[in-house]
Amino acid sequence: MIIKPKIRSNVFTNCHPLGQEQFILNLITEAKKQKPIGSKKNVLIIGGSSGYGLASRIALAFGMNANTINVSFESGPKGKRTGTAGYWNNIFFQKHTKNYPQTDKDFNGDAFSKAMKNDVIDYIKTHFGKLDLIIYSLASGARKDETTGALVRSAIKTIGTPAKGHTIELAKEEVTPLNVEAASSEEIKNTVFVMGGSDWQTWLENLSQNDCLNDGVKTISYTYIGGETTDAIYRNGTIGQAKEDLEKTAGKLNQLLKEKHRGEALISSSKAVVTKASVFIPQMPIYVACLFDVMMEKGIHESILAHKYRLFKDMVYGTKAIKDDDGFLRVDHREMQSDVQHATKTLMAAYTNDKIFTLKGTKAMLDDFYHMNGFGFSNIDYDQPVDMDALQQLKLN
Numbered sequence: 146m147i148i149k150p151k152i153r154s155n156v157f158t159n160c161h162p163l164g165q166e167q168f169i170l171n172l173i174t175e176a177k178k179q180k181p182i183g184s185k186k187n188v189l190i191i192g193g194s195s196g197y198g199l200a201s202r203i204a205l206a207f208g209m210n211a212n213t214i215n216v217s218f219e220s221g222p223k224g225k226r227t228g229t230a231g232y233w234n235n236i237f238f239q240k241h242t243k244n245y246p247q248t249d250k251d252f253n254g255d256a257f258s259k260a261m262k263n264d265v266i267d268y269i270k271t272h273f274g275k276l277d278l279i280i281y282s283l284a285s286g287a288r289k290d291e292t293t294g295a296l297v298r299s300a301i302k303t304i305g306t307p308a309k310g311h312t313i314e315l316a317k318e319e320v321t322p323l324n325v326e327a328a329s330s331e332e333i334k335n336t337v338f339v340m341g342g343s344d345w346q347t348w349l350e351n352l353s354q355n356d357c358l359n360d361g362v363k364t365i366s367y368t369y370i371g372g373e374t375t376d377a378i379y380r381n382g383t384i385g386q387a388k389e390d391l392e393k394t395a396g397k398l399n400q401l402l403k404e405k406h407r408g409e410a411l412i413s414s415s416k417a418v419v420t421k422a423s424v425f426i427p428q429m430p431i432y433v434a435c436l437f438d439v440m441m442e443k444g445i446h447e448s449i450l451a452h453k454y455r456l457f458k459d460m461v462y463g464t465k466a467i468k469d470d471d472g473f474l475r476v477d478h479r480e481m482q483s484d485v486q487h488a489t490k491t492l493m494a495a496y497t498n499d500k501i502f503t504l505k506g507t508k509a510m511l512d513d514f515y516h517m518n519g520f521g522f523s524n525i526d527y528d529q530p531v532d533m534d535a536l537q538q539l540k541l542n
């Protein structure tokens with residue numbers, strides 16, 4: 146099968162498996178160049194097949210030879226379907242860690258479900274050993290409510306008044322106007338149910354009750370704070386409400402972990418990067434393009450891997466943690482510098498039209514967008530057919 150990019154509303158509906166292998170190899174090469182993070186740990190990553198969860202997994206697997214369990218929800222290839230990028234990321238992560246002194250296990254299915262939690266707990270008890278770190282890095286548009294059987298959907302909307310702005314139609318490389326509607330109270334509640342902290346809390350409570358946590362265990366989840374230009378849609382919108390709930394959950398978990406395991410629960414406010422979830426958020430592509438440009442110009446741009454690597458090396462397991470008044474780890478401090486925010490806002494005002502495609506920040510954002518779906522690698526001939534039958538022999542452990 147010859148595979149060319151298929152994109153709808155900034156979402157890839159396919160991926161290139163050979164490019165996905167290159168993507169993973171590049172992340173591994175980048176991780177191997179970094180200094181060691183600390184002693185080996187047992188890590189569970191919920192949402193480790195792409196974006197920040199995958200970057201965390203690779204940073205820890207190569208920074209400290211961490212044993213990792215990943216829970217993600219991905220589709221394998223079927224007929225003319227290539228399978229999702231995250232599916233192949235998991236396959237190639239395992240393939241390229243085979244010769245390293247660590248255990249890698251992947252569970253593919255719904256992390257919100259009781260059944261998945263039980264399967265992971267069984268595996269920890271029978272094969273893996275107690276956990277030292279749990280990373281909660283889910284980004285999902287829907288969650289099944291197991292008490293009612295209903296599928297609850299999140300909504301990315303404002304609260305109170307609608308917002309007007311612009312976004313980038315990435316496939317067409319076109320700037321388009323944007324109207325984001327105000328959410329109903331039901332939509333706000335549903336978004337908090339899907340993207341808030343209740344599932345993170347259930348995971349930790351279940352793991353604790355089943356004696357799966359080591360003394361000194363840590364758990365971390367990723368929030369986004371951002372600034373003036375993203376506030377209306379992000380922090381003051383439905384997703385911001387969900388993040389506030391997630392952040393409050395860290396407080397409850399901290400209590401539980403401290404008392405029972407001498408552990409802690411952490412929130413890291415992470416920088417805006419290009420992921421499957423972020424490019425889908427209205428206005429984010431324009432913000433990220435301009436932010437990248439400003440940070441590149443100032444010499445402080447970081448890749449997704451470097452960002453997570455620094456979080457673990459300097460902050461979670463290091464002595465250079467930057468904490469705010471709420472106790473959040475502010476690994477986003479460079480993005481939040483007032484000169485960076487000011488320059489990004491100025492650039493956004495001047496470049497909210499096709500001129501934006503002249504920026505090197507936009508080029509970097511588009512490169513990340515294509516690379517994370519296996520496209521745009523110069524060593525891959527995209528006119529050649531991909532032998533999907535042979536690739537399907539690769540199975541997950």
Ligand code: NAD
Pocket residue numbers: 191192193194195196197198216217218219231254255256257281282283284285286367368369414415416417418419420421422423
């Ligand atoms: P992503 O879309 O790249 O990754 C989401 C992960 O969740 C994938 O591994 C996916 O398989 C998994 N997932 C989704 N639904 C699932 C389910 N039901 N069961 C099991 N796995 C499921 O997203 P991302 O951008 O890396 O986001 C991860 C976290 O980081 C989110 O909390 C997000 O808000 C936060 N964050 C992201 C950014 C950013 O710029 N991307 C910035 C700050 C914080």
